[in-house]
Amino acid sequence: MKFRQALLGRSAAAAILAAGLSASSAALAESIVVQGNHRVDSETIRSYFIGGDANEGVKKLYETGYFSDVKISRSGGSLVVHVVENSQQINHVVFVGNSKVKAEDLEKEVRLRSGGAYSDSSAQADVRRIADIYRRAGRSAAKVSYRTVTVPNGTVDVVYDIEEGDKTGVKEIRFSGNQAFSTSKLVGMMETTEMNYLSWLKSSDVYDPDRIAKDAEVIRRYYLKNGYADFHVTGVDATYDPAAGGYVITISVEEGLPYTVSSATVESHLRGVDASALEGDLRIHAGDLYNGDQVDKTIEAMTREVGRLGYAFTNIRPRGDKNPADHTVALAFVAEDGPRVYIERINIHGNSTTRDYVIRREFDIGEGDAYNKTLIDKAEKRLNALGFFKKVKIANEQGSSSDRVVLDVDVEEQSTGSFSISGGYSTTEGFLAEVSVSQSNFLGRGEYIRTAVSVGQYAKGIELNYTEPFFLDQRLAAGFDAYSKVSEASTWQYYNNWVTGGTLRLGIPITDEITFAPRYTGYFSRLTIPNKSNMQYNDCGNTSLYNADNKYIAGSDGNQYTCLTNGEASLALKQAQGNWITSMVGYTLSYNDLDNLRDPHEGFSANIKQDFAGVGGDSKFIRTTGDLRYYHELYFDNVVGIARVQGGNITAWGNDKLRVVDNFNLGNSLVRGFAPGGIGPRDVTDTTSSNAGNALGGTNYYGASLEVQTPIWGIPKDLGLKLAVFADAGTLLGYKGATNFSALTGNNYGCGGTKIPSGSVNGVNQPTTQASCITVGGDNGMIRSSVGVGLIWASPMGPIRFNYAFATSKAKEDVLQQFSFSGGTSF
Structure with a gap:
């Protein structure tokens, strides 16, 4: 029999042990009488009782699954062990009706196995285990039963019939004892959510005791952070309500009063x-x-x-x-x-993918170091923050002596890779789609890698990102970005631009809030101006297309058109055509103490960026930008006020002048309600057609914004919808480029009083070619401002935002865009 074979090793070990026992021990072995066994030999059964507790031996025999009954008694000086063997062997173990939990996951939990002995008690225990698995998966209403089917060879198939039922979620979350913060406020902080019409899309409403315990800790930390030094959670009660079809969670708290230091x-x-x-x-x-x-x-x-x-x-x-x-x-x-206690060993369990050293490096102490609870708690927080694990728990065990302790690190891994197909629309790039693959724990080494391919209406590109968070075994985040992107001419941009390059970067943490990140960036760019039927932005120099006298062409609609009619790229843009190499070093100094990176309610986020171009290459400039944001929760639940200030400067050095594409070109990123590139200096020489795509950009900008974001009443927070109202103000100024391009055009039209060739076009006398000197408009430093509303959707697969803004002050040359939309989804 398989059982006999499986226990031969144990029997042999028992025989060897018996040979080495003292005479009294041998007598004990001889005084064990085994009864009722037919297939399992007596010596094997005796081995479970030699030198140990008799009750423990009974328990272990039951656990083998080969006995339906085990009884012990005393007869004279002998221990009598009476067993009843299971008579049936298992052919197969089968699960029927399961779809939400995979059969291989159930097989890991049940005790009955193919080829093993069958017993009713083991089958009943497996039923309870399967029901518990479904309870943890949020299906407490699942029903599990078992049956056996006899097969011709005398063995049996064990069949577990499962009725999974509907998902058993959290129907309601209640708080008791809270006065300072409303129930809706506290529920909004929890990862656990209530069941609603979005339940088919989410799993956060599944009843999970571990997750609720984490939620209770989050609430405790929130109260302590806000002055309530006496706060504690007095109880968490979870009651399943069959009528409601879900759990009612009641969290009882004692707040106390807020304290000042x-x-x-x-x-x-x-x-x-x-x-x-x-x-x-x-x-x-x-x-x-x-x-x-x-x-x-x-x-x-x-x-x-x-x-x-x-x-x-x-x-x-x-x-x-x-x-x-x-x-x-x-x-x-x-x-x-403190006590002179050393860490003897750090044992790590549960990491099948993540390598041990990835976990160990999050500890500021190691084996042989002095035990320090503060640093161990810090390591546990770091491990939980990595995103590699569903949960992390660090426990202490006594070491080999009183001054030694063993740390047991138990982790439960989760998926860290993603494949994403995204689609969306932006006002600058039109319709776009992206396919990306990312892995935040590459090969279990804790490295981040991502590659993406994007195709848009006006842009397409490819990108590769890599980050090693522990460069040279230090807490330094080193990595690189490589990219190639083509942006094509559109309503807002009268040129094509191809950029290929990369960045080498290093992140150096100064404190928990402050990071210094030096970098090197190099890229090749090629700027061209299209001159095709639907984008004739560079046709004024092509006189063969037009009437030799009046420089116009007759359209199929019977009208006459000049090279300016459909828009002509500024000479500043034409001068920037060609190939260009930019090589620069820079850094970012950032400060961040936000309470939540994805959905901040409190804290500051600030950064200063500076780049020095001219380390080789063709560009020579110094560019500096700064951005400060402050988040503060207002008087109502989950209503957040946001204040932002930003500014920047770019200056050429040496004898170089800035190319027009090196300037800051801003619009709705500075003041909403304006088109991309719609603010600041603009070539307004041609008055016969739109100059929307002829933004020249500026060398200085500054701006400020105030925004209030609030949930929408009556809509579940799971939907991720927020309403925003905002007010923006800012300006872009300081065009430092050339205005006379006679050397480029070979003539002096429009310069120093020289007339521009003109003619009668559709009965109207107007210029028929481009002036060689440009007129710059909108470069007066005037403050532009706007007010508006926005709808924000923090969808599970990507952020989406709609803005509608009305300009309250603008220059006459500015280009407006009241509605803007950006975002997309992944699936």
């Missing part, structure tokens, strides 16, 4: 470390609202500092002396000697 001090009980040496690490000060996050950051900063000073066995312990009368708390951070 009356003082924040440092106490050092470490010999040789003065308290003043640690005061610079304080992240919270007198007069501040109590903030649990800042307390944690202070502890982390002080732990690093005392470690740098050589004090490995140190605890930084916060102490709060509360004054309930005036709701203040006096904080003291106490640095003291």
Whole structure:
């Protein structure tokens, strides 16, 4: 029998063990009497009881699945073991009715196996296991039963019949005891959501105790961050309501009152470390609202500092002396000697894809180092933030001695790759589509790689991105970007531009909030101006197309057209035609303390970027830009105010002048309600046709925006819809390029009083060719402004935004665009 074969090893081990036992132990083995066995030999059964607890032996025999009954008794000085063997062997284990959970996932959980012995007790236990799997998958109403089918060879097939039922989700989330923050506010912070008409699209409404525990911790941290030092969650109750078809979750809290910090001090009980040496690490000060996050950051900063000073066995312990009368708390951070405990080992479990070193490098301590709970908690936060794991848990176990501890890191991996097909529309690139493949844990090494191909109405390109987050085994994010993009002429741009290049970059964290990122960028560009039937933007120099006297051509509609009628590219653009190589070094200095990167409600985000072009190549300029955004939640739930200021300057150096395409060309990215390239200096020489595509750009810009975003009442938050109202103001100015292009055209038309050739076109006397000197309009520094509304959809597969803006001040040369739309979806 297979069981006998499977246990031969165990029997042999038992025999060897018995040979080495003392005489008293041997006597014990001889005093074990086995009854009722036919297929399993007595010696094998005895091995489960030699030198161990008899009840434990019974349990282990049951676990083999080969016995339907095991009883023990005493007879004289002997232990009597009476067994009843299962008489049937399993041919196959089959699952019927399952579609939401794969059969291979169920096979991993059940105990009965093909070729093993059948028992009713094991089958019943498997039914409970399968039901639990469905409960964790959000289908608590699933029904599971089993049956056996006898096959001709005397074995049986075990069949598990499954009625999966509907998804059992969270029908309602309630809070009890909350006064400071509304239930809708707290529910909005949770990852768990309530069931609604979008349930077929999401899984966040599935009842998951682990996820709800994480949600409760998020709420606790939120209260502590907002001054409620006494807050705690008193209970989480989940009740399944069959009538409603879902769970009702009730979270009970005790808020307490908000506290203000009356003082924040440092106490050092470490010999040789003065308290003043640690005061610079304080992240919270007198007069501040109590903030649990800042307390944690202070502890982390002080732990690093005392470690740098050589004090490995140190605890930084916060102490709060509360004054309930005036709701203040006096904080003291106490640095003291901790227990001299070392990390003996770090064991990692559950990582089948992610390599061990990817997990270990998130620890600031390693095997052999002093045990430090603060740094271990920090590592757990980092691991959870990677996005590689559904959950991470770090537990301690006693090591080989009292001063040794073993860290057990349990992770549950999740998918980190994606294949995306996107489609959308933007006002600058028209209709567009993109196919991309990305992997944020490439080969389990924690590396990020992405490649994308895009095709649009006016643009197409290919891109490759790679990032190694731990370059040279340091917390440095190194990577590169390679790209090639072609943008074609359109209503807003009278030229084609092909750009191919790449960027080498490095991210150096200065603090948790501040990052310095140097880079090198090099690219080749080719600018051409089309002159085809539907885009005759460069035909004024082609006199063979037109009447030799009046420079016009007769159209098929009977009208007469000059080279200017359908729009002509500015001479500044024509001069920029050709091939160009740009080679530059630069950096970004950024600050970010946003509470949520995808949907911020509180915090600052700021960056300064500077590039120096002229490290080889043809371009020579210094470009500087800055962008600051502040988010603050207003008086109503989930209503967020956003303030933004931005500005930039570009300056040529040496004897070079800026090409028109190097200038800043801005529109709705600075002031909504204006077309792309619709603000600032523009070639307005030709008054007979639109100059929408002849933006010249400027060397300086600045602007400010105020925006309020709010959920739309009555629409579930899962839909991701928000309403926005905004006001923008800004300007673009400072065209420093040439205005006389006589050398390019070979004539002096329109310069110094020289007349431009003209003629009668459709009975109207008008210029019939392009002037050699351009007139620049809109370069007066006037502040443009607008007000408007927007609809934002944070869809699961891509952001989409609609804006409608009305310009409240503009220059006469500006080009408006009241409606704008951008976004797309992935599937």
